[in-house]
Protein backbone atom coordinates (compact mmCIF):
# COMPACT_ATOMS: atom_id res chain seq x y z
CA UNK A 2 0.00 0.00 0.00
CA UNK A 3 1.35 3.43 -0.73
CA UNK A 4 0.02 6.54 0.85
CA UNK A 5 -1.55 9.54 -0.81
CA UNK A 6 0.09 12.93 -1.07
CA UNK A 7 -1.63 15.68 0.94
CA UNK A 8 -1.59 19.27 -0.23
CA UNK A 9 -2.96 22.02 2.01
CA UNK A 10 -3.18 25.41 0.28
CA UNK A 11 -3.98 28.71 2.00
CA UNK A 12 -6.57 27.16 4.28
CA UNK A 13 -8.50 29.35 6.68
CA UNK A 14 -10.38 28.19 9.79
CA UNK A 15 -12.76 30.39 11.69
CA UNK A 16 -14.80 29.53 14.75
CA UNK A 17 -17.51 32.21 14.61
CA UNK A 18 -15.73 35.55 14.50
CA UNK A 19 -12.40 34.12 15.66
CA UNK A 20 -9.85 33.16 13.01
CA UNK A 21 -7.71 30.31 14.33
CA UNK A 22 -5.83 29.57 11.10
CA UNK A 23 -5.44 32.57 8.82
CA UNK A 24 -4.03 30.92 5.70
CA UNK A 25 -1.82 27.87 6.03
CA UNK A 26 -0.07 25.80 3.39
CA UNK A 27 1.82 22.56 3.67
CA UNK A 28 2.59 19.43 1.69
CA UNK A 29 2.93 15.90 2.98
CA UNK A 30 4.66 13.46 0.65
CA UNK A 31 3.38 9.97 -0.07
CA UNK A 32 4.42 7.65 2.76
CA UNK A 33 5.84 10.48 4.83
CA UNK A 34 5.60 10.69 8.63
CA UNK A 35 4.74 14.38 9.09
CA UNK A 36 4.28 15.86 12.55
CA UNK A 37 2.50 19.01 13.68
CA UNK A 38 4.27 20.26 16.78
CA UNK A 39 3.39 23.30 18.83
CA UNK A 40 2.15 24.59 22.16
CA UNK A 41 -1.38 24.03 23.41
CA UNK A 42 -3.98 26.00 21.46
CA UNK A 43 -1.80 26.64 18.38
CA UNK A 44 -4.26 24.88 16.07
CA UNK A 45 -2.87 21.34 15.64
CA UNK A 46 -6.15 19.51 16.26
CA UNK A 47 -8.03 22.10 14.24
CA UNK A 48 -5.88 21.42 11.18
CA UNK A 49 -6.07 17.65 11.64
CA UNK A 50 -9.88 17.84 11.83
CA UNK A 51 -9.92 19.87 8.61
CA UNK A 52 -7.96 17.11 6.88
CA UNK A 53 -10.29 14.49 8.38
CA UNK A 54 -13.41 16.37 7.38
CA UNK A 55 -14.75 17.07 10.86
CA UNK A 56 -14.17 20.82 10.52
CA UNK A 57 -15.45 23.14 7.83
CA UNK A 58 -12.85 24.94 5.74
CA UNK A 59 -13.56 28.65 5.32
CA UNK A 60 -11.09 29.23 2.46
CA UNK A 61 -8.30 27.46 0.62
CA UNK A 62 -8.05 23.88 -0.61
CA UNK A 63 -7.01 20.47 0.59
CA UNK A 64 -6.08 17.84 -2.00
CA UNK A 65 -5.42 14.13 -1.60
CA UNK A 66 -3.31 13.41 -4.67
CA UNK A 67 -5.30 15.12 -7.45
CA UNK A 68 -8.66 15.07 -5.66
CA UNK A 69 -9.93 18.18 -3.91
CA UNK A 70 -11.49 16.97 -0.69
CA UNK A 71 -12.78 20.20 0.91
CA UNK A 72 -16.40 19.11 0.78
CA UNK A 73 -15.96 15.35 0.62
CA UNK A 74 -17.85 13.29 3.20
CA UNK A 75 -15.38 12.25 5.96
CA UNK A 76 -16.36 8.59 5.47
CA UNK A 77 -15.29 8.77 1.82
CA UNK A 78 -11.83 10.22 2.52
CA UNK A 79 -10.39 6.82 3.30
CA UNK A 80 -8.63 7.90 6.47
CA UNK A 81 -7.55 5.97 9.56
CA UNK A 82 -7.59 7.87 12.85
CA UNK A 83 -6.12 7.34 16.30
CA UNK A 84 -6.81 9.70 19.15
CA UNK A 85 -5.62 10.32 22.67
CA UNK A 86 -8.45 8.28 24.21
CA UNK A 87 -8.40 5.00 22.34
CA UNK A 88 -12.19 4.96 22.13
CA UNK A 89 -12.39 1.19 21.83
CA UNK A 90 -15.79 -0.36 22.39
CA UNK A 91 -15.70 -1.64 25.96
CA UNK A 92 -18.07 -4.56 25.34
CA UNK A 93 -16.12 -5.90 22.33
CA UNK A 94 -12.91 -7.93 22.37
CA UNK A 95 -9.72 -6.65 20.73
CA UNK A 96 -10.51 -8.84 17.70
CA UNK A 97 -14.09 -7.56 17.48
CA UNK A 98 -12.91 -3.96 17.85
CA UNK A 99 -10.60 -4.35 14.87
CA UNK A 100 -13.28 -6.16 12.86
CA UNK A 101 -15.61 -3.27 13.57
CA UNK A 102 -13.37 -1.15 11.31
CA UNK A 103 -14.34 -3.48 8.48
CA UNK A 104 -18.09 -3.43 9.11
CA UNK A 105 -18.84 -1.39 5.97
CA UNK A 106 -16.81 -3.57 3.69
CA UNK A 107 -18.70 -6.18 1.78
CA UNK A 108 -16.46 -9.02 2.76
CA UNK A 109 -17.40 -12.40 4.12
CA UNK A 110 -17.28 -12.76 7.84
CA UNK A 111 -14.39 -15.20 7.62
CA UNK A 112 -12.37 -12.79 5.46
CA UNK A 113 -12.99 -10.01 8.01
CA UNK A 114 -11.90 -12.25 10.84
CA UNK A 115 -8.73 -13.18 9.01
CA UNK A 116 -7.87 -9.60 8.13
CA UNK A 117 -8.48 -8.34 11.68
CA UNK A 118 -6.20 -11.10 12.93
CA UNK A 119 -3.44 -10.02 10.50
CA UNK A 120 -3.56 -6.47 11.79
CA UNK A 121 -3.55 -7.61 15.41
CA UNK A 122 -0.39 -9.50 14.50
CA UNK A 123 1.07 -6.39 12.89
CA UNK A 124 0.68 -4.48 16.16
CA UNK A 125 1.77 -7.55 18.16
CA UNK A 126 -1.57 -8.01 19.88
CA UNK A 127 -2.67 -11.37 18.43
CA UNK A 128 -2.15 -13.07 21.80
CA UNK A 129 -4.71 -10.72 23.36
CA UNK A 130 -7.33 -10.99 20.60
CA UNK A 131 -10.04 -12.25 22.94
CA UNK A 132 -9.50 -9.73 25.71
CA UNK A 133 -11.84 -6.83 26.30
CA UNK A 134 -10.31 -3.33 26.62
CA UNK A 135 -10.69 -3.22 30.40
CA UNK A 136 -8.35 -6.20 30.59
CA UNK A 137 -5.67 -4.53 28.47
CA UNK A 138 -3.02 -1.95 29.44
CA UNK A 139 -3.13 1.55 27.99
CA UNK A 140 -0.38 0.73 25.51
CA UNK A 141 -2.12 -2.47 24.44
CA UNK A 142 -5.39 -0.59 23.94
CA UNK A 143 -3.55 1.95 21.83
CA UNK A 144 -2.11 -0.86 19.67
CA UNK A 145 -5.61 -2.23 19.11
CA UNK A 146 -6.79 1.27 18.17
CA UNK A 147 -3.92 1.46 15.67
CA UNK A 148 -4.85 -1.93 14.19
CA UNK A 149 -8.45 -0.79 13.87
CA UNK A 150 -7.32 2.41 12.10
CA UNK A 151 -5.11 0.50 9.65
CA UNK A 152 -7.27 -2.54 8.91
CA UNK A 153 -9.20 -0.85 6.10
CA UNK A 154 -5.92 0.02 4.31
CA UNK A 155 -6.57 3.77 4.35
CA UNK A 156 -4.46 6.17 2.29
CA UNK A 157 -3.87 8.53 5.22
CA UNK A 158 -3.34 7.94 8.93
CA UNK A 159 -4.13 10.82 11.29
CA UNK A 160 -3.03 10.64 14.90
CA UNK A 161 -3.77 13.24 17.57
CA UNK A 162 -1.62 12.89 20.71
CA UNK A 163 -2.05 9.09 20.65
CA UNK A 164 0.45 8.55 23.45
CA UNK A 165 -0.40 11.31 25.88
CA UNK A 166 -2.40 9.03 28.21
CA UNK A 167 0.49 6.59 28.62
CA UNK A 168 3.25 6.65 31.21
CA UNK A 169 6.74 7.79 30.19
CA UNK A 170 8.26 4.37 29.60
CA UNK A 171 5.33 3.07 27.59
CA UNK A 172 5.28 6.27 25.53
CA UNK A 173 8.81 5.55 24.36
CA UNK A 174 8.01 1.92 23.59
CA UNK A 175 4.85 2.84 21.72
CA UNK A 176 6.40 5.63 19.69
CA UNK A 177 8.95 3.14 18.38
CA UNK A 178 6.18 0.67 17.60
CA UNK A 179 4.17 3.35 15.77
CA UNK A 180 7.21 4.39 13.76
CA UNK A 181 8.01 0.77 12.78
CA UNK A 182 4.44 -0.03 11.82
CA UNK A 183 4.12 3.19 9.81
CA UNK A 184 7.31 2.35 7.89
CA UNK A 185 6.12 -1.20 7.29
CA UNK A 186 2.78 -0.13 5.95
CA UNK A 187 4.12 2.95 4.14
CA UNK A 188 1.05 5.02 4.93
CA UNK A 189 1.13 8.83 4.73
CA UNK A 190 0.84 9.93 8.33
CA UNK A 191 0.03 13.25 9.98
CA UNK A 192 0.82 13.07 13.67
CA UNK A 193 0.04 15.66 16.32
CA UNK A 194 2.01 16.12 19.50
CA UNK A 195 3.26 18.88 21.75
CA UNK A 196 6.17 16.70 22.90
CA UNK A 197 9.22 17.73 20.91
CA UNK A 198 11.26 14.68 21.82
CA UNK A 199 8.46 12.40 20.63
CA UNK A 200 8.24 14.44 17.43
CA UNK A 201 11.97 14.02 16.80
CA UNK A 202 11.81 10.28 17.45
CA UNK A 203 9.05 9.46 14.98
CA UNK A 204 9.03 12.07 12.22
CA UNK A 205 10.45 12.38 8.75
CA UNK A 206 9.59 16.08 8.90
CA UNK A 207 8.11 18.33 11.55
CA UNK A 208 6.09 21.51 11.14
CA UNK A 209 6.53 23.75 14.19
CA UNK A 210 3.38 25.82 14.73
CA UNK A 211 2.61 28.85 16.84
CA UNK A 212 -0.72 30.73 16.97
CA UNK A 213 -2.03 29.03 13.82
CA UNK A 214 1.10 29.85 11.81
CA UNK A 215 3.76 27.37 10.67
CA UNK A 216 7.08 28.71 11.89
CA UNK A 217 9.34 26.20 10.17
CA UNK A 218 9.22 22.81 8.46
CA UNK A 219 12.21 20.51 8.47
CA UNK A 220 13.80 17.24 9.46
CA UNK A 221 14.38 16.76 13.19
CA UNK A 222 18.12 17.31 12.76
CA UNK A 223 17.75 20.47 10.70
CA UNK A 224 15.26 22.01 13.13
CA UNK A 225 17.51 21.14 16.04
CA UNK A 226 20.72 22.49 14.54
CA UNK A 227 19.32 25.42 12.55
CA UNK A 228 16.12 26.80 14.07
CA UNK A 229 14.68 29.44 11.74
CA UNK A 230 13.82 31.87 14.51
CA UNK A 231 14.10 32.22 18.29
CA UNK A 232 10.64 30.72 18.89
CA UNK A 233 11.68 27.46 17.22
CA UNK A 234 15.04 27.64 19.00
CA UNK A 235 13.29 27.94 22.34
CA UNK A 236 10.55 25.39 21.65
CA UNK A 237 12.61 22.66 20.04
CA UNK A 238 14.83 21.25 22.75
CA UNK A 239 16.44 23.54 25.29
CA UNK A 240 18.28 26.62 24.14
CA UNK A 241 19.76 29.57 25.95
CA UNK A 242 18.79 32.71 24.10
CA UNK A 243 21.12 35.58 24.87
CA UNK A 244 21.43 39.16 23.61
CA UNK A 245 24.69 40.10 21.95
CA UNK A 246 26.33 42.13 19.23
CA UNK A 247 27.83 41.01 15.98
CA UNK A 248 30.76 42.68 14.22
CA UNK A 249 32.79 41.55 11.25
CA UNK A 250 36.54 42.03 11.38
CA UNK A 251 37.97 41.20 7.99
CA UNK A 252 36.54 37.77 7.21
CA UNK A 253 35.87 36.86 10.79
CA UNK A 254 32.54 37.52 12.45
CA UNK A 255 32.97 38.37 16.12
CA UNK A 256 30.15 37.83 18.53
CA UNK A 257 30.11 39.65 21.86
CA UNK A 258 27.91 38.32 24.64
CA UNK A 259 27.98 39.75 28.16
CA UNK A 260 31.13 41.70 27.29
CA UNK A 261 33.07 38.67 26.07
CA UNK A 262 34.06 38.43 22.40
CA UNK A 263 34.08 35.09 20.57
CA UNK A 264 35.43 34.73 17.04
CA UNK A 265 33.06 32.71 14.85
CA UNK A 266 34.15 30.53 11.92
CA UNK A 267 34.78 32.64 8.77
CA UNK A 268 31.64 33.28 6.73
CA UNK A 269 29.40 31.51 9.23
CA UNK A 270 26.91 34.35 9.40
CA UNK A 271 25.42 36.66 6.81
CA UNK A 272 27.80 39.58 6.34
CA UNK A 273 26.68 43.04 7.37
CA UNK A 274 27.63 45.87 9.60
CA UNK A 275 27.78 45.58 13.34
CA UNK A 276 24.38 45.05 14.82
CA UNK A 277 22.54 43.90 17.89
CA UNK A 278 21.56 40.23 17.67
CA UNK A 279 20.19 37.34 19.66
CA UNK A 280 22.15 34.14 20.00
CA UNK A 281 20.95 30.62 20.80
CA UNK A 282 23.33 28.21 22.49
CA UNK A 283 22.29 24.75 23.63
CA UNK A 284 23.18 23.81 27.22
CA UNK A 285 25.61 21.16 25.95
CA UNK A 286 27.45 23.72 23.80
CA UNK A 287 28.71 25.86 26.66
CA UNK A 288 32.09 25.09 28.16
CA UNK A 289 33.31 25.94 31.62
CA UNK A 290 36.66 27.53 32.35
CA UNK A 291 38.31 29.44 35.15
CA UNK A 292 36.76 32.73 36.05
CA UNK A 293 38.87 35.18 34.08
CA UNK A 294 38.29 37.82 31.43
CA UNK A 295 38.21 35.26 28.60
CA UNK A 296 34.93 33.71 29.78
CA UNK A 297 31.49 35.07 30.62
CA UNK A 298 31.40 35.63 34.38
CA UNK A 299 28.84 33.16 35.72
CA UNK A 300 27.58 32.02 39.10
CA UNK A 301 26.46 28.39 39.44
CA UNK A 302 23.12 28.53 41.25
CA UNK A 303 21.72 25.01 41.01
CA UNK A 304 22.61 21.46 40.11
CA UNK A 305 20.58 18.39 39.12
CA UNK A 306 22.37 15.07 38.86
CA UNK A 307 20.85 12.96 36.06
CA UNK A 308 23.31 10.10 35.84
CA UNK A 309 25.49 10.46 32.76
CA UNK A 310 24.89 14.22 32.65
CA UNK A 311 24.54 16.87 35.28
CA UNK A 312 22.33 19.90 34.61
CA UNK A 313 23.30 23.26 36.10
CA UNK A 314 21.46 26.51 36.33
CA UNK A 315 23.69 29.56 36.20
CA UNK A 316 23.30 33.33 36.56
CA UNK A 317 25.16 35.90 34.52
CA UNK A 318 26.15 39.33 35.88
CA UNK A 319 23.01 40.91 34.40
CA UNK A 320 20.85 38.23 36.13
CA UNK A 321 20.16 36.27 32.93
CA UNK A 322 19.58 32.60 33.78
CA UNK A 323 21.52 30.12 31.67
CA UNK A 324 21.28 26.33 31.52
CA UNK A 325 24.38 24.21 31.24
CA UNK A 326 24.76 20.45 30.74
CA UNK A 327 28.03 18.71 31.52
CA UNK A 328 29.03 15.06 31.61
CA UNK A 329 28.90 14.09 35.28
CA UNK A 330 32.30 14.34 36.93
CA UNK A 331 32.46 12.25 40.09
CA UNK A 332 35.85 13.58 41.19
CA UNK A 333 35.31 17.32 41.10
CA UNK A 334 31.74 18.29 40.30
CA UNK A 335 30.93 21.96 39.99
CA UNK A 336 29.30 23.20 43.16
CA UNK A 337 26.44 25.65 43.43
CA UNK A 338 27.88 28.94 44.64
CA UNK A 339 31.05 28.63 42.59
CA UNK A 340 31.97 31.23 40.00
CA UNK A 341 33.20 30.20 36.58
CA UNK A 342 33.89 31.59 33.13
CA UNK A 343 31.54 30.29 30.42
CA UNK A 344 32.73 29.84 26.86
CA UNK A 345 30.41 29.61 23.89
CA UNK A 346 31.26 26.88 21.38
CA UNK A 347 31.42 29.05 18.22
CA UNK A 348 30.68 26.10 15.89
CA UNK A 349 27.41 25.25 17.56
CA UNK A 350 25.43 28.43 17.89
CA UNK A 351 22.82 30.29 15.91
CA UNK A 352 22.72 34.05 15.49
CA UNK A 353 19.42 35.85 14.88
CA UNK A 354 18.28 39.34 14.11
CA UNK A 355 17.56 41.34 17.26
CA UNK A 356 13.81 40.75 16.90
CA UNK A 357 14.45 37.01 16.73
CA UNK A 358 12.51 36.49 13.51
CA UNK A 359 15.39 35.53 11.23
CA UNK A 360 18.40 33.25 11.56
CA UNK A 361 21.52 34.99 10.20
CA UNK A 362 23.67 31.85 10.32
CA UNK A 363 24.57 30.61 6.89
CA UNK A 364 23.01 27.24 6.18
CA UNK A 365 19.86 28.14 8.09
CA UNK A 366 16.84 27.24 5.98
CA UNK A 367 14.12 29.70 5.17
CA UNK A 368 11.32 29.80 7.72
CA UNK A 369 8.60 29.38 5.13
CA UNK A 370 7.06 25.96 4.58
Ligand SMILES: Nc1ncnc2c1ncn2[C@@H]1O[C@H](COP(=O)(O)OP(=O)(O)OP(=O)(O)O)[C@@H](O)[C@H]1O
Pocket residue numbers: 016021039040041042043044045046047048195
Ligand atom coordinates in the same frame (compact mmCIF):
# COMPACT_ATOMS: atom_id res chain seq x y z
N1 LIG B 1 -15.05 24.23 18.46
C1 LIG B 1 -14.33 25.34 18.75
N2 LIG B 1 -14.94 26.53 18.90
C2 LIG B 1 -14.25 27.66 19.16
N3 LIG B 1 -12.91 27.71 19.31
C3 LIG B 1 -12.24 26.54 19.18
C4 LIG B 1 -12.91 25.29 18.91
N4 LIG B 1 -11.98 24.33 18.84
C5 LIG B 1 -10.79 24.92 19.06
N5 LIG B 1 -10.94 26.26 19.26
C6 LIG B 1 -9.85 27.23 19.51
O1 LIG B 1 -8.94 27.14 18.43
C7 LIG B 1 -7.60 27.25 18.89
C8 LIG B 1 -6.82 26.03 18.44
O2 LIG B 1 -7.33 24.89 19.10
P1 LIG B 1 -6.77 23.43 18.84
O3 LIG B 1 -7.65 22.48 19.56
O4 LIG B 1 -6.60 23.25 17.38
O5 LIG B 1 -5.34 23.52 19.54
P2 LIG B 1 -4.22 22.40 19.73
O6 LIG B 1 -2.98 22.92 19.07
O7 LIG B 1 -4.73 21.09 19.28
O8 LIG B 1 -3.98 22.41 21.31
P3 LIG B 1 -3.73 21.18 22.36
O9 LIG B 1 -2.25 20.89 22.27
O10 LIG B 1 -4.09 21.78 23.67
O11 LIG B 1 -4.59 20.03 21.96
C9 LIG B 1 -7.68 27.41 20.39
O12 LIG B 1 -7.55 28.77 20.70
C10 LIG B 1 -9.06 26.89 20.73
O13 LIG B 1 -9.55 27.52 21.86
Ligand SMILES: [Mg+2]
Pocket residue numbers: 045046047
Ligand atom coordinates in the same frame (compact mmCIF):
# COMPACT_ATOMS: atom_id res chain seq x y z
MG1 LIG C 1 -5.18 19.31 20.26
